[in-house]
Amino acid sequence: MPDIRFHSVFDIIGPVMVGPSSSHTGGAARIGKVVRDIFGEKPEVITIYLYESFAKTYRGHGTDVALVAGLLGMAPDDPRLPESLKLAYDQGIKVSFVPKSDKVDHPNTAHIVLQTGDHRLAVTGVSIGGGNIQITEINGFKISLSMGQPTYITIHDDVPGMIAKVTGIFSSAGINIGTMTVTRTAKGKQAIMIIEADDYQTDILAKLKLLPHMRNVTYFE
Amino acid sequence: MFYTVKELVEQSHAFPSIAALMVHTEVENSTRTEEQIRHLMSRNLEVMERSVKEGIAGVKSVTGLTGGEAKKLNTYINGQHFMSGQPIMEAVRNAIAVNEVNAKMGLICATPTAGSAGVLAGVLLAMRDRLHLSHDQQLDFLFTAGAFGLVIANNAGIAGAEGGCQEEVGSASAMAAAALVTANGGTAEQAATAVAITLQNMMGLVCDPVAGLVEVPCVKRNALGASQAMISADMALAGCISVIPADEVIEAVNRVGMQLPATLRETGEGGLATTPTGLRLKKKIFGKA
Numbered sequence: 001m002p003d004i005r006f007h008s009v010f011d012i013i014g015p016v017m018v019g020p021s022s023s024h025t026g027g028a029a030r031i032g033k034v035v036r037d038i039f040g041e042k043p044e045v046i047t048i049y050l051y052e053s054f055a056k057t058y059r060g061h062g063t064d065v066a067l068v069a070g071l072l073g074m075a076p077d078d079p080r081l082p083e084s085l086k087l088a089y090d091q092g093i094k095v096s097f098v099p100k101s102d103k104v105d106h107p108n109t110a111h112i113v114l115q116t117g118d119h120r121l122a123v124t125g126v127s128i129g130g131g132n133i134q135i136t137e138i139n140g141f142k143i144s145l146s147m148g149q150p151t152y153i154t155i156h157d158d159v160p161g162m163i164a165k166v167t168g169i170f171s172s173a174g175i176n177i178g179t180m181t182v183t184r185t186a187k188g189k190q191a192i193m194i195i196e197a198d199d200y201q202t203d204i205l206a207k208l209k210l211l212p213h214m215r216n217v218t219y220f221e
Numbered sequence: 222m223f224y225t226v227k228e229l230v231e232q233s234h235a236f237p238s239i240a241a242l243m244v245h246t247e248v249e250n251s252t253r254t255e256e257q258i259r260h261l262m263s264r265n266l267e268v269m270e271r272s273v274k275e276g277i278a279g280v281k282s283v284t285g286l287t288g289g290e291a292k293k294l295n296t297y298i299n300g301q302h303f304m305s306g307q308p309i310m311e312a313v314r315n316a317i318a319v320n321e322v323n324a325k326m327g328l329i330c331a332t333p334t335a336g337s338a339g340v341l342a343g344v345l346l347a348m349r350d351r352l353h354l355s356h357d358q359q360l361d362f363l364f365t366a367g368a369f370g371l372v373i374a375n376n377a378g379i380a381g382a383e384g385g386c387q388e389e390v391g392s393a394s395a396m397a398a399a400a401l402v403t404a405n406g407g408t409a410e411q412a413a414t415a416v417a418i419t420l421q422n423m424m425g426l427v428c429d430p431v432a433g434l435v436e437v438p439c440v441k442r443n444a445l446g447a448s449q450a451m452i453s454a455d456m457a458l459a460g461c462i463s464v465i466p467a468d469e470v471i472e473a474v475n476r477v478g479m480q481l482p483a484t485l486r487e488t489g490e491g492g493l494a495t496t497p498t499g500l501r502l503k504k505k506i507f508g509k510a
Contacts, residue, residue, distance in 0.1 A: 004224070004375050009247050010261065012333045012370035012379070012396070013341075013363050016268045019323030020435035022335035023380050024487075053382035056488040057433030059507055062326060082283075082326045107382040107486065129380030129388070130333040150252060200252045221252065 005128055007148045015131045017076035023108050024054065024061030027127030029081060032070020034135060034147060035112050035123045038192060040155045040216035043114035045094045046071055052107040054127075055099035064097055067110060076131065105136070119190065138192060141183045149178070150200040151220045157213035158184045158191040166193060169207045175199045190215070222246055226372050226416065226467040230409040239399075239409055240361035243368040262360045268330040269319070269342035275327060276318025282325045284506050287436040291318035308347050309448050316343030316447040320440040332363075333370050333379040333392050336435045339443030340393035341366055344401060344450050352404050365403050366396035369416050376468070377475035381428030381487040384478020386442060391423030391474065394446040394453070401454035417463035417470045419453040424470075425477055427485035429492025432503035438493055 006012065017026035036043070048067055050058050058064050062082070069084035070076075072091075080087065088095050108127040114120070124137035135145040145151065156162050163182060170177055176198040184191035200221065208217040223229040223246070229239065236242040247258050277295050281288035294314035297303065303310050316339030323329045323338055332341040345362055348354075354362065370379070373392045378384045398415035402408075407415075423446070431437040463470070484491030493499050 006374040009367035013367040016330045019335050022331040053487045060433030
């Protein structure tokens with residue numbers, strides 16, 4: 001049995017995107033967008049560490065432009081994507097790129113650190129080809145998020161009972177949870193839950209958002 | 222779900238076509254209905270059509286390294302003095318058009334990647350009228366290509382940084398060849414043969430972009446990849462076989478990809494990228510670093 005990394009015909013025929021590279025531009029924009037959604041607000045400071053192929057070719061492929069476009073909330077087919085660095089500058093966001101020479105697991109790796117006040121998030125994403133991505137680390141926690149199936153990400157206050165309330169909503173909707181990752185910035189501060197589910201229902205999102213102490217909920221497919 | 226070409230071919234016999242199997246599999250694996258899946262594919266096809274049209278009209282890349290050659294080819298085709306044949310020349314022109322649009326940061330549909338987006342759109346738009354493909358049959362063409370692409374992606378890869386251009390333009394050409402075979406009335410077995418023949422010839426193709434840009438040699442590799450897809454499809458339809466089965470060829474592509482040094486996997490540190498002209502262009506475009 002091979003390592004099944006691609007599940008959908010649209011991983012192969014698609015995505016529709018702004019060129020020039022599906023891994024270095026399209027995938028980079030998707031990594032940026034996911035990181036922005038997990039962060040849940042506009043970042044004041046963006047620091048991007050680039051590794052191997054990303055470090056060597058990021059300017060030619062527009063990887064820098066695409067990552068920032070995603071971090072501004074743009075999708076890979078957004079026509080404003082080529083202008084992202086200027087848009088970030090206009091919004092007063094500080095952006096820096098740090099090419100690294102360290103060896104990493106995948107040649108197309110970006111480590112992104114976002115900061116707004118004392119809210120900080122560090123995420124590692126890899127672009128595995130054809131615009132497909134994986135999130136491999138959040139705030140130092142190793143995870144494996146392929147973004148290929150229904151995925152819910154919640155940002156909430158780190159208070160007792162949140163996990164039970166969230167999983168209760170899935171349970172009463174009859175939706176099975178495949179994998180679940182819980183992490184937090186610091187005890188009692190902000191926590192993140194990443195849930196890969198077997199199905200999607202529109203009202204789950206609404207119910208999750210209504211929970212007390214819930215700051216933000218996003219859904220990806 | 223199918224994980225090998227063998228499984229794909231076998232499972233397709235329970236369906237009217239490979240495309241029907243792909244759509245059925247997609248319904249099972251996703252939260253979308255068949256109607257939504259076909260609609261989404263239809264949007265991809267529209268973007269392919271637009272990018273071909275835009276490229277033929279004439280574009281210039283951000284760096285100025287590429288552009289305007291789809292337009293030149295179009296004029297050349299109209300002059301009717303070509304040697305190979307009109308369908309192949311149109312596929313070549315279309316492929317160049319898409320990748321020229323890609324290089325100017327225009328909108329394209331990645332198939333399977335952006336750097337190899339010209340091949341599939343190129344051959345489909347060159348052949349759809351000749352093969353009298355309805356809109357639905359054109360979508361089926363893309364589903365068939367996607368089915369073989371999934372197998373290649375899961376058993377080898379589709380990133381130049383992982384396994385070189387053989388996994389990008391190579392995969393795209395193999396997918397296109399298979400789709401051409403079925404669009405022209407061939408069997409699933411013949412489609413698999415076209416995949417095997419194409420990948421055998423693309424094997425070892427390195428990813429060596431000048432200045433790290435998806436321009437030189439990527440744009441022209443799409444053109445030649447498209448021509449190769451047409452020829453492989455014709456060979457398979459003629460009854461030629463592949464001595465090495467498609468699954469074993471894909472496995473070999475994966476092995477060769479892993480054996481490629483990093484300098485030849487989308488780092489811009491080998492091959493054409495480090496020729497005197499390649500290095501000069503890099504310096505001219507980006508300065509010292």
